[in-house]
Amino acid sequence: MKRALRTVVAAGTVAALVAGCSLSGNTGNDPQAPATVTLVTHDSWLAPQDVLDAFERQSGIKISVLKQGDAGALTNKLVLTKANPIGDVAYGIDSTFASRALTEGVFEQYTSPEADRGPQRYSVDPGHRLSAVDLGDVCVNIDTRYFVDKGIPEPKSFADLTDAKYKDLMVAESPATSSPGLAFLLGTIAQFGEQGWQGYWTQLKANGLKTVSGWEEAYSKEFSGSSGKGPRPIVVSYASSPAAEIGDDGKPRTKALLDTCYRQVEYTGVLAGGKQVEKARKVVDFLLSQQFQVTVASNMYVYPARQGVELPQGWAQAAPLPQQPKTLEPAKIQAGREQWIAQWRTLLEG
Numbered sequence: 001m002k003r004a005l006r007t008v009v010a011a012g013t014v015a016a017l018v019a020g021c022s023l024s025g026n027t028g029n030d031p032q033a034p035a036t037v038t039l040v041t042h043d044s045w046l047a048p049q050d051v052l053d054a055f056e057r058q059s060g061i062k063i064s065v066l067k068q069g070d071a072g073a074l075t076n077k078l079v080l081t082k083a084n085p086i087g088d089v090a091y092g093i094d095s096t097f098a099s100r101a102l103t104e105g106v107f108e109q110y111t112s113p114e115a116d117r118g119p120q121r122y123s124v125d126p127g128h129r130l131s132a133v134d135l136g137d138v139c140v141n142i143d144t145r146y147f148v149d150k151g152i153p154e155p156k157s158f159a160d161l162t163d164a165k166y167k168d169l170m171v172a173e174s175p176a177t178s179s180p181g182l183a184f185l186l187g188t189i190a191q192f193g194e195q196g197w198q199g200y201w202t203q204l205k206a207n208g209l210k211t212v213s214g215w216e217e218a219y220s221k222e223f224s225g226s227s228g229k230g231p232r233p234i235v236v237s238y239a240s241s242p243a244a245e246i247g248d249d250g251k252p253r254t255k256a257l258l259d260t261c262y263r264q265v266e267y268t269g270v271l272a273g274g275k276q277v278e279k280a281r282k283v284v285d286f287l288l289s290q291q292f293q294v295t296v297a298s299n300m301y302v303y304p305a306r307q308g309v310e311l312p313q314g315w316a317q318a319a320p321l322p323q324q325p326k327t328l329e330p331a332k333i334q335a336g337r338e339q340w341i342a343q344w345r346t347l348l349e350g
Contacts, residue, residue, distance in 0.1 A: 034062040037279045038087035040271070042074045043067045045092065046299040047292070055286050061279050070214070071097055071179040071266075078271070079104045088274040089283045091133060095265040096182050098124050099334035107269035110281050114288035118307035122265045124330045130267035133287050134302035137239040137322050138183035139261035140170075141254050143225040146233035155234065157259045158191050161204060168208035170234035171222040174348075176341050177213045179264075184236045185344060186333065187262030190326035194336070201347050211348055226253040240301045243312070243319035252318035263325035266302065 034056050039045075045065060056062050066087055068074045075097040078090055082104060093101050101107065107129035112119075115131050122132035140161065147154045155161055161170060173181030189197045210232065212218050219237055222230035226245040239261055242252040268287045270280045286292055293304040297311050303321050304311075 034060050035276065035279055036062045036064050037089060037276050037283050038064045038066055039283060040066045040068055040074065040078065040087035040090045042071055042092035043069055044300055048295055048299065051291060051295055054291070059279075059282055059286070061282060063283060072177075072182070075101050078106045082106050082272065085271040085274050087271055088276040088280040089268065089270055091266070091268040091287060093130070093267050093269075094136070094179060094183075095122075095124065095263065095267075095330065096179065096186060096333060096337070098130055098265075098267055099330040100337075101269075102129060102330075103334060105272060108272040108277070110270045110284060112281070112285050112288050114285050114306070117288070117290075119288055119305045122305060124265075124267075130269045131284060131288055132265050132305040133268050133293075134266050134296045134300070134305050135321070136264045136266060136302040137261045137325050138180045138187065138236065138264050139239045139256040139258065139322065140184075141223075141225065141235050141237040141241050141256050143223065143228075143233035143253070144255050145253060146224055154255070156257055158188065158200070161234065161260075162200070162207050164207065166207065166234065168210075169232055170204070170208070171210045171212060171218045171230070171232045172204075172236040173214055173218050174211050175344055178215060180215050180236055180238065181211075182337075182341070183262045183264045185340060186328050187260065187326045189336075189340065190262065190328050197340075198343060198347055201344065205348055209348075238301065239322050240297070240303065240315075240319045243297075243315050244301060246314050246318055250314065252314075256319070256322075258320075258322045258324075261322040261325040263322070263327050265305070 045067060052063055068077045071092055071094045075093050078101060102125055109127045109129050111128040112131055115128065119132040124130060142154055144154065152165055155166055172184055175182040175185040188200055192200045210222065212222060218235050219228055222228065222232050223235040224230055224233045239256045242254045242256055245253040247253055268284050270277060270284060274280055288306060290306065293306040293309045296302050296304050297315065
């Protein structure tokens with residue numbers, strides 16, 4: 001998953017993490033060289049090295065990170081290599097692709113003792129093969145300054161985006177090549193139903209919607225917000241993106257339209273057939289632990305799945321967690337995903 005990333009890790013926070021780390025299932029320091037566990041993940045993985053080093057000292061496990069593109073590319077690689085896994089544990093398969101990974105038998109069953117601290121709220125599998133690490137809700141974002149300067153009212157809903165006053169102002173990612181693009185497509189299906197979403201996208205196209213291949217191009221090149229350099233003030237991004245756009249006055253320069261959000265959850269799991277099963281389980285425990293969960297907002301601009309984890313200063317105003325996001329059942333996504341993408345291509349690219 002690509003996000004508006006800005007690494008803002010307070011030194012005091014990291015120091016507290018290192019000093020106070022106490023992990024569930026800790027095996028203690030290994031007198032021998034640490035065992036290496038390969039964590040297969042998406043390209044947006046980012047974690048404080050101090051915290052990873054503390055985990056290594058306490059558990060005797062060194063985490064080696066293997067990045068494999070976005071959530072879709074990661075899922076595809078894990079499915080293609082399931083007979084001979086390229087790692088021991090995976091992180092970053094999201095709720096738009098989780099059903100495929102589960103159907104293909106990529107993960108083995110494991111219930112972490114940390115899972116009942118919040119992650120189980122987002123369970124997609126009774127066998128607990130996947131545990132939720134974080135939430136990265138996909139929402140339409142707007143450049144608020146643009147609308148003030150132009151004297152145009154801000155859009156607030158899906159329906160507003162088809163209004164002529166917003167013609168040629170929006171950019172979105174393709175669901176065929178982008179995880180947030182797919183999440184936005186699923187959000188429109190959840191909003192308008194299987195009989196209505198194609199009509200909605202036809203209206204968006206007629207209103208000048210531009211589609212691009214991925215988040216980086218949409219947000220950094222086409223969007224006019226603080227981090228963007230383009231002409232369009234409406235973009236598909238994340239509910240947390242405005243937290244990376246806080247100015248010197250302490251106010252965000254962008255806003256997420258909370259009525260357009262689709263809940264995207266990222267999961268971790270032990271890879272079936274991996275060589276380090278027991279140690280991989282301890283890595284899962286670590287990713288769900290308080291010690292790791294307090295780092296995910298500042299480093300990857302997502303919301304922690306664990307309950308009771310404090311968010312960085314300013315998030316309450318700039319990036320509140322959507323309270324009523326759109327969702328679809330995993331089985332429904334699995335059954336319809338490829339057909340919906342093909343239909344979308346016919347509508348937008350045909």
